[in-house]
Amino acid sequence: MQRHTGLSGIILLVGSSLLCAQQPPAAAPQTPVQLADATPKGQLKNPYADGDAASVAAGERLYMSYGCNGCHGGTGGGGICPPLTNDVWVYGGDDDTLFRLVAYGSQALQDKGYSRVGQEEVVAPMPPMGTVVKTADELWHILTWVRSNYHGAAECKFGCKN
Numbered sequence: 001m002q003r004h005t006g007l008s009g010i011i012l013l014v015g016s017s018l019l020c021a022q023q024p025p026a027a028a029p030q031t032p033v034q035l036a037d038a039t040p041k042g043q044l045k046n047p048y049a050d051g052d053a054a055s056v057a058a059g060e061r062l063y064m065s066y067g068c069n070g071c072h073g074g075t076g077g078g079g080i081c082p083p084l085t086n087d088v089w090v091y092g093g094d095d096d097t098l099f100r101l102v103a104y105g106s107q108a109l110q111d112k113g114y115s116r117v118g119q120e121e122v123v124a125p126m127p128p129m130g131t132v133v134k135t136a137d138e139l140w141h142i143l144t145w146v147r148s149n150y151h152g153a154a155e156c157k158f159g160c161k162n
């Protein structure tokens with residue numbers, strides 16, 4: 001009896017140490033909404049440079065695959081929706097604002113206190129895409145492509161300071 005208890009004790013020990021050795025599952029990548037919610041206003045910063053051809057190409061593929069082109073046109077120059085290529089930025093042209101606009105959509109963005117500061121020819125709400133675009137990383141790639149495609153005045157690339 002004594003021996004039996006000892007043996008099961010050892011088995012238990014080995015078993016639990018095996019359990020402890022297991023790594024926790026890798027955290028799922030953040031969705032755009034999760035990243036926006038977790039980051040204080042003004043602090044979202046695109047980790048990719050728009051001179052990085054591979055990031056730009058990946059961003060363009062994602063832009064097309066998520067149907068952004070259905071509204072903004074295949075080159076981002078506008079269609080039934082505002083162009084993404086000019087120097088008019090509806091809520092501001094900084095990384096933080098663009099990321100939040102795409103993630104939350106116009107309505108939720110306005111509910112968070114943002115208002116239209118620029119006027120495009122088309123005034124309509126942007127749908128929330130922050131649960132459609134799967135990861136924050138994908139959205140950064142898309143915005144990198146948008147940056148690379150900018151055709152407006154150089155000083156207004158990230159929004160005009162006036």
Ligand code: HEC
Pocket residue numbers: 063066067068069070071072081082083084088089090091092098101102106116120122123124125126127129133142146
């Ligand atoms: C159903 C149409 C529609 C789709 C799909 C759409 N957008 Fe938009 N988008 C809009 C509208 C309308 C606005 C202007 C929002 C406003 O005035 O509140 C806008 C604004 C923007 C802006 C800011 C433009 C500016 O000049 O300030 C960006 C950037 C943008 N969209 C990116 C995207 C991306 C990236 C996607 C795909 C993930 C996407 N949009 C999908 C309709 C759309």
